[in-house]
Amino acid sequence: MRATVKDVARRAGVSPKTVSNVVNGLVPVSPATRKRVELALQELEYVPNLSARGLRNGRSGLIALALPKLETAYSAEIAHHVVEFAHEAGWSVQLEETGMEPVREHELFVKARAHQIDGLILNPVVLEASALERGVTLPPVVLIGEVEQEIADRVAVDSVAAARDMTRFLIERGHRQIVSVGGGERSVSAAGHLRGIGYREAMAEAGLPAREIEEADWAPAAAARVVGAYLDSNPLPDAFFCFTDGMAMGALSAITARGHRVPQDVALAGFDDIDAAQFLGPGLTTVSFDKREFAGRAFTMLVERMQDRDLEPRLVVVGHRIVERGTTRVAVRT
Amino acid sequence: MRATVKDVARRAGVSPKTVSNVVNGLVPVSPATRKRVELALQELEYVPNLSARGLRNGRSGLIALALPKLETAYSAEIAHHVVEFAHEAGWSVQLEETGMEPVREHELFVKARAHQIDGLILNPVVLEASALERGVTLPPVVLIGEVEQEIADRVAVDSVAAARDMTRFLIERGHRQIVSVGGGERSVSAAGHLRGIGYREAMAEAGLPAREIEEADWAPAAAARVVGAYLDSNPLPDAFFCFTDGMAMGALSAITARGHRVPQDVALAGFDDIDAAQFLGPGLTTVSFDKREFAGRAFTMLVERMQDRDLEPRLVVVGHRIVERGTTRVAVRT
DNA sequence: CGTTCAAATTACATCGTTGTAAAGCAGTTT
DNA sequence: AAACTGCTTTACAACGATGTAATTTGAACG
Numbered sequence: 001m002r003a004t005v006k007d008v009a010r011r012a013g014v015s016p017k018t019v020s021n022v023v024n025g026l027v028p029v030s031p032a033t034r035k036r037v038e039l040a041l042q043e044l045e046y047v048p049n050l051s052a053r054g055l056r057n058g059r060s061g062l063i064a065l066a067l068p069k070l071e072t073a074y075s076a077e078i079a080h081h082v083v084e085f086a087h088e089a090g091w092s093v094q095l096e097e098t099g100m101e102p103v104r105e106h107e108l109f110v111k112a113r114a115h116q117i118d119g120l121i122l123n124p125v126v127l128e129a130s131a132l133e134r135g136v137t138l139p140p141v142v143l144i145g146e147v148e149q150e151i152a153d154r155v156a157v158d159s160v161a162a163a164r165d166m167t168r169f170l171i172e173r174g175h176r177q178i179v180s181v182g183g184g185e186r187s188v189s190a191a192g193h194l195r196g197i198g199y200r201e202a203m204a205e206a207g208l209p210a211r212e213i214e215e216a217d218w219a220p221a222a223a224a225r226v227v228g229a230y231l232d233s234n235p236l237p238d239a240f241f242c243f244t245d246g247m248a249m250g251a252l253s254a255i256t257a258r259g260h261r262v263p264q265d266v267a268l269a270g271f272d273d274i275d276a277a278q279f280l281g282p283g284l285t286t287v288s289f290d291k292r293e294f295a296g297r298a299f300t301m302l303v304e305r306m307q308d309r310d311l312e313p314r315l316v317v318v319g320h321r322i323v324e325r326g327t328t329r330v331a332v333r334t
Numbered sequence: 335m336r337a338t339v340k341d342v343a344r345r346a347g348v349s350p351k352t353v354s355n356v357v358n359g360l361v362p363v364s365p366a367t368r369k370r371v372e373l374a375l376q377e378l379e380y381v382p383n384l385s386a387r388g389l390r391n392g393r394s395g396l397i398a399l400a401l402p403k404l405e406t407a408y409s410a411e412i413a414h415h416v417v418e419f420a421h422e423a424g425w426s427v428q429l430e431e432t433g434m435e436p437v438r439e440h441e442l443f444v445k446a447r448a449h450q451i452d453g454l455i456l457n458p459v460v461l462e463a464s465a466l467e468r469g470v471t472l473p474p475v476v477l478i479g480e481v482e483q484e485i486a487d488r489v490a491v492d493s494v495a496a497a498r499d500m501t502r503f504l505i506e507r508g509h510r511q512i513v514s515v516g517g518g519e520r521s522v523s524a525a526g527h528l529r530g531i532g533y534r535e536a537m538a539e540a541g542l543p544a545r546e547i548e549e550a551d552w553a554p555a556a557a558a559r560v561v562g563a564y565l566d567s568n569p570l571p572d573a574f575f576c577f578t579d580g581m582a583m584g585a586l587s588a589i590t591a592r593g594h595r596v597p598q599d600v601a602l603a604g605f606d607d608i609d610a611a612q613f614l615g616p617g618l619t620t621v622s623f624d625k626r627e628f629a630g631r632a633f634t635m636l637v638e639r640m641q642d643r644d645l646e647p648r649l650v651v652v653g654h655r656i657v658e659r660g661t662t663r664v665a666v667r668t
Numbered sequence: 669c670g671t672t673c674a675a676a677t678t679a680c681a682t683c684g685t686t687g688t689a690a691a692g693c694a695g696t697t698t
Numbered sequence: 699a700a701a702c703t704g705c706t707t708t709a710c711a712a713c714g715a716t717g718t719a720a721t722t723t724g725a726a727c728g
């Protein structure tokens with residue numbers, strides 16, 4: 001059996017509370033006793049029981065990270081950074097998947113309570129404000145990604161501006177028929193909605209007609225399908241602007257499979273700058289932002305929120321920039 | 335404050351233990367009392383406190399999933415499937431990252447004890463047998479991926495056979511100078527080691543010389559660098575066989591950046607069949623295995639192990655197959 | 669109607685940790 | 699030497715759920 005404070009106390013000839021004091025370091029302990037206790041701690045390989053600690057003081061040392069689709073590169077990178085930050089700060093991360101389903105975003109809150117989650121970083125897709133408003137008993141929450149509501153702390157990229165910037169960039173590059181992929185008026189996801197707005201704004205200000213391919217799934221395969229279908233029944237546009245790099249990956253595949261060259265025949269741009277972006281085709285032009293900073297801000301914000309639940313909801317906007325790579329850079333013809 | 339069994343008991347006019355009996359369903363409760371308690375349960379929105387439950391009966395309802403590099407597509411897909419299976423079975427998943435560092439694989443075990451983890455699915459990279467042998471107090475463990483030891487339950491692909499199959503496949507396709515990427519005699523990772531063996535076996539049986547580019551990091555960027563360096567100082571080989579799809583992605587980028595065409599000038603193969611594989615260039619030829627099955631087997635095995643810690647260590651080998659896509663399929667020259 | 673027996677329910681203790689409040693113990697001060 | 703100070707250490711209870719063992723309830727039977 002594993003050792004408890006009691007065992008350590010007996011061994012060191014002190015009371016359990018003194019052991020606890022040494023372990024936690026909040027209450028001063030005389031050097032002599034401390035040394036004795038520390039020895040006993042080592043000898044017995046004491047590891048505190050976090051269930052007991054959690055029961056006692058209501059904190060579990062666990063935060064939850066909830067993402068819509070864990071299998072995407074984007075999720076993987078976010079998870080990586082969050083886990084790293086959490087690890088450094090001594091927290092563990094419980095991973096949850098919401099799968100774009102509202103039901104599961106709700107389940108989360110139940111689970112959060114059950115597991116005594118100390119905090120939650122949530123990338124919502126369909127979460128309506130209501131779910132959070134019910135939340136007096138909710139754990140501290142930080143929302144990441146685009147969210148159209150101001151009830152909780154948020155970390156986000158300015159999607160409207162970013163999509164506008166990318167669209168303008170493509171227009172400056174001389175493209176006129178620019179087709180967006182993943183947005184559309186009816187887009188259910190907040191991100192799709194916002195990026196669509198930025199795209200349409202930029203097109204409108206240039207007097208160009210918006211052409212939008214809607215696609216709710218936001219997966220490479222789905223994008224390959226819809227872009228392929230588009231290509232089969234429309235003349236080749238000047239550029240495709242996919243609202244995620246994952247979709248750009250699928251689009252690139254559909255485009256080249258039909259014998260078109262990127263960027264010579266059609267340009268392509270993405271959004272997110274996932275690690276793979278620089279290796280896609282001639283390198284994917286995309287909207288980039290610092291995912292490490294993004295995750296770090298979310299984590300820091302959550303820690304602050306856990307310390308003081310009465311803070312006003314805050315919003316951190318992480319900067320973005322256009323990274324031009326091969327898919328929009330027309331090479332000199334040979 | 336959230337409701338406890340005590341509150342529910344008071345409301346239903348029964349004792350706390352009866353509430354517990356209703357919640358857990360192990361002890362029979364008369365229909366009448368059950369109904370009353372269930373009503374109270376709903377009215378008070380009771381959610382059991384898992385810290386308390388965990389303290390009492392030593393189970394936390396948490397399993398840990400430890401992967402070397404969370405940001406990779408491979409890890410993301412595994413995490414996705416494991417979380418899905420766990421979710422269905424009512425478990426939560428704590429995510430850990432070992433970052434290829436032995437220290438962190440050890441830390442894991444400490445953390446596992448502290449958090450009362452009920453089980454652990456670990457994808458080791460450098461874990462020597464010793465770390466597990468110390469482990470009488472360790473939680474139930476299932477190792478995934480290639481591991482050269484037989485102390486714990488394992489789920490794996492037969493890497494030696496798979497690499498041999500792929501190498502043979504390339505040879506049958508007419509390739510002679512086949513360069514492997516990611517292996518080598520000195521490879522520290524078990525996977526690299528085993529895949530290297532399969533590759534060399536197949537080359538040897540065909541009487542071909544092995545050419546191996548070593549690369550420990552197993553990341554796209556690193557692969558792009560080493561393959562690029564190779565190309566800059568060697569004649570173009572017939573094919574590259576990268577020991578992960580991620581490295582193949584980097585290799586493809588390095589190859590095309592130098593003006594070579596895949597597959598016309600040089601063929602390319604990977605390993606893992608990540609989701610992105612089919613969208614890479616003309617589609618990446620790779621070693622494929624069912625990651626859902628892989629994760630499912632690991633999870634099932636862990637559940638069995640948690641139920642009975644005295645089982646003999648078992649090994650499940652998940653089948654693999656070569657999936658041919660564009661990177662080895664030479665198109666008809668135009 | 670009293671007895672017996674099984675089933676349902678209860679009181680109590682316990683898991684390991686830590687906050688509270690009280691006790692212990694030096695070392696000063698008068 | 700008594701009283702006081704400030705610091706360290708202790709005893710005890712509590713967090714919430716549940717196994718154990720004892721108790722109560724109700725049905726069945728003579």
